[in-house]
Amino acid sequence: MGYGLNRGMLKLYSLFFLLLLPLVSNAQNGFEFNLIQKGKQDKNTLLVVGGIQGDEPGGFLSASLLATHYEITKGSIWIVPNLNFYSIIKRSRGPYGDMNRKFAKLSKQDPEYKTVERIKNYIKDDNVKLIVNLHDGSGYYRKKYEDHMHSPNKWGQCSIVDQANIDAPVYGNLEEISSKVVKHVNNNLIKSEDIYHVHNTRTKEGDKEMEKSLTYFAINQGKAAFGNEASKNLPTHKRVYYHLLALEKYMDIMGIEYKRKFTLDPKGVYRAINDDIYISLYNEKIKLPLSQIRDIVKYFPIKKDGVLDFKASNPLLTIIKKDNTYVIQYGNRRLSRLKADYLDIDYEHRSVKLKIDGKFQDVKFGSLVDVKESFLVQQSNGYRVNVIGYTNKNKRETGVEIKSKEIPKHFSLDRKGTIYRVEYYTQNKFAGMVLIKFKT
Known part of the structure; x- marks a missing residue:
């Protein structure tokens, strides 16, 4: 009371x-x-x-x-x-x-x-x-x-x-x-x-x-x-x-x-x-929508020194570190736990090319891109790309059309199984993340 x-x-x-x-x-x-x-x-x-x-x-x-x-x-x-x-x-x-x-x-x-x-x-x-x-x-x-x-x-x-x-x-x-x-x-x-x-x-x-x-x-x-x-x-x-x-x-x-x-x-x-809550990290190289985020997100890029710079859409949002886990807290609700993958961070801001439903687009890191049918990550000599959860016989993640049914839903960022991570690396550094949201 x-x-x-x-x-x-x-x-x-x-x-x-x-x-x-x-x-x-x-x-x-x-x-x-x-x-x-x-x-x-x-x-x-x-x-x-x-x-x-x-x-x-x-x-x-x-x-x-x-x-x-x-x-x-x-x-x-x-x-x-x-x-x-x-x-x-x-x-x-x-x-x-x-x-x-x-x-x-x-x-x-x-x-x-x-x-x-x-x-x-x-x-x-x-x-x-x-x-x-x-x-x-x-x-x-x-x-x-x-x-x-x-x-x-x-x-x-x-x-x-x-x-x-x-x-x-x-x-x-x-x-x-x-x-x-x-x-x-x-x-x-x-x-x-x-x-x-x-x-x-x-x-x-x-x-x-x-x-x-x-x-x-x-x-x-x-x-x-x-x-x-x-x-x-x-x-x-x-x-x-x-x-x-x-x-x-x-x-x-x-x-x-x-x-x-x-x-x-x-x-x-x-x-x-x-619905309208999110946290962005590393000067908006990552932007996480939180309304349906999974309880645990594994292999999440964390700066090697453990310091996580973020901006929150709401003053009740914060992140608390405990060992190698980073807890996203919204008021008195725990939204998710990020399991750390410690990396150096490349802070240079760039855009990358993705083919979305047949059309190429320049996409900035930190973006959430709506996809109806498929997306393709254009190959770039400057980046190594990891589409989290996606595998194929040729072990390629660039230059191939990817549909939602080709990524197991348990790799999605959200509980609905619609949002997936495309991570970019340059040399041994994390460069940025783009989120793909398949329309249901």
């Missing part, structure tokens, strides 16, 4: 005090969170925080989609999609305790001290006027007890404020704003059980645990702050749907305008989360 935690569990968490696994990162900064700034920066900025607790994927996936699938055409948004990135990777509420209970007082010896101080500085920034902290909570919040899963003790499906009003230059009418958000969400419910309510925790009236939270810290800096909870009883993509409905209403209230790259319904959200 996002905010709620009984005192017994709090005592348990207090007994435990990222990165233990080496992280391969384009920023080389361990598991530090990203701050993504979108729009034209101004003094009316919305700060959206996801991932303060790593077992709440609805929250951090919503923030990541806001970062990757929205264009801000008017106004300013700052997005932190992965505040507690190590917690996300570990699929844990908090390996070092609940980060959302560290905003009142925190020892400098705490492993998360620098992270908490950094997000505090963004909250206090003069540009930021409103903060939304995204959570997934258990059950369904109701103001009166209905049953075990629908009661005042549950945290799912509600908009949270610490008090009705604060003394702030703008957006101080917290409960009124929260009511507008709730009304908008409730006009777009998937089913009636999912109804949202305003949940005023009345923190300063004696809730000692909520006094330690991010939102209570924010309102004491004179900033409007809200928690948004989606129910853990819902599938993740439906949680994201409700979070995005709420976020769009906050943007509307603040006069922030945007363009969205997908349809805001459960199917559209599911596709946006799962």
Whole structure:
């Protein structure tokens, strides 16, 4: 649950005090969170925080989609999609305790001290006027007890404020704003059980645990702050749907305008989360589509020193090295494991010729090429070519027409059996990769 935690569990968490696994990162900064700034920066900025607790994927996936699938055409948004990135990777509420209970007082010896101080500085920034902290909570919040899963003790499906009003230059009418958000969400419910309510925790009236939270810290800096909870009883993509409905209403209230790259319904959200994700490596000599990637990819070209330079399409994507295996992680999901084939890398950028369905094309390394019937790799004196999984009697992989049925499906990069690797080598160095995608 996002905010709620009984005192017994709090005592348990207090007994435990990222990165233990080496992280391969384009920023080389361990598991530090990203701050993504979108729009034209101004003094009316919305700060959206996801991932303060790593077992709440609805929250951090919503923030990541806001970062990757929205264009801000008017106004300013700052997005932190992965505040507690190590917690996300570990699929844990908090390996070092609940980060959302560290905003009142925190020892400098705490492993998360620098992270908490950094997000505090963004909250206090003069540009930021409103903060939304995204959570997934258990059950369904109701103001009166209905049953075990629908009661005042549950945290799912509600908009949270610490008090009705604060003394702030703008957006101080917290409960009124929260009511507008709730009304908008409730006009777009998937089913009636999912109804949202305003949940005023009345923190300063004696809730000692909520006094330690991010939102209570924010309102004491004179900033409007809200928690948004989606129910853990819902599938993740439906949680994201409700979070995005709420976020769009906050943007509307603040006069922030945007363009969205997908349809805001459960199917559209599911596709946006799962389909449009990839990682590119070695300055885009390799580009891996990840939506259907196999659990294990063998003999994958890795630079001899073990350092894997990559760019990710989504801030929740990263690669973690463990021995000779490189794990591709998307939030708290492991997508694939790359089994290393250590090689020197040739960084020269070139294009190669392929004959695609009877027509020759110049193709750059890192490309994914659609093929209906067959492809042919033109022989080149400069390269040795390996079409992964393909063999013939003449032991040739260039100058021959290759059809999908001639490559065993278990050599495909994807689980559907449609994408295959064509790797190029010059002398003893890996030069680049082209992916062939057979249309089904």
